[in-house]
Amino acid sequence: MAEPRGAITLIRTRDDKQGQLLQIGGVPQKEKDQVYVRLAPRGFVYTLPKKIEEILNTKPDDLRDRHLVRIDTNILDRITIDAPGKGKTVLARKGENWTIASRNNAPANSGEVRRLH
Numbered sequence: 001m002a003e004p005r006g007a008i009t010l011i012r013t014r015d016d017k018q019g020q021l022l023q024i025g026g027v028p029q030k031e032k033d034q035v036y037v038r039l040a041p042r043g044f045v046y047t048l049p050k051k052i053e054e055i056l057n058t059k060p061d062d063l064r065d066r067h068l069v070r071i072d073t074n075i076l077d078r079i080t081i082d083a084p085g086k087g088k089t090v091l092a093r094k095g096e097n098w099t100i101a102s103r104n105n106a107p108a109n110s111g112e113v114r115r116l117h
Helices: 050-057 110-115
Strands: 006-010 020-024 034-040 045-049 078-083 087-094 097-100
Touching (some): 006 050, 020 050, 034 050, 045 050, 097 110
Antiparallel strands (some): 006 020, 020 034, 078 087
16 A cells, blocks of 8 residues: 555543554545555554545534533523633523624524524
8 A cells, every 4th residue: 555645543441541543545446436445553444435535524513412411491591601812702592583782682593593502
């Protein structure tokens, strides 16, 4: 296998501090839907479905849990978000709709507010 195009470290347990390095290489000439991979340090080269290389495009935000805190917006009337460097945003509920109270009660996207929970 030539120089890898990317690598993923696989950690099986919390006690596995180093993990296993899976290197992703090129596409075999005869199997365009496959990609070469090597599990270091063993050095054996395998092929896996090409879809595995999509993991190299993963960004931290793709893995973010949008539900770190469970909030029932049906029992809330106000949410204050204080982001460093961006100031406070205050959302207020008016019936079924939400407004941005900190911006003269401008309408808020209620669907996005519900995504906060």
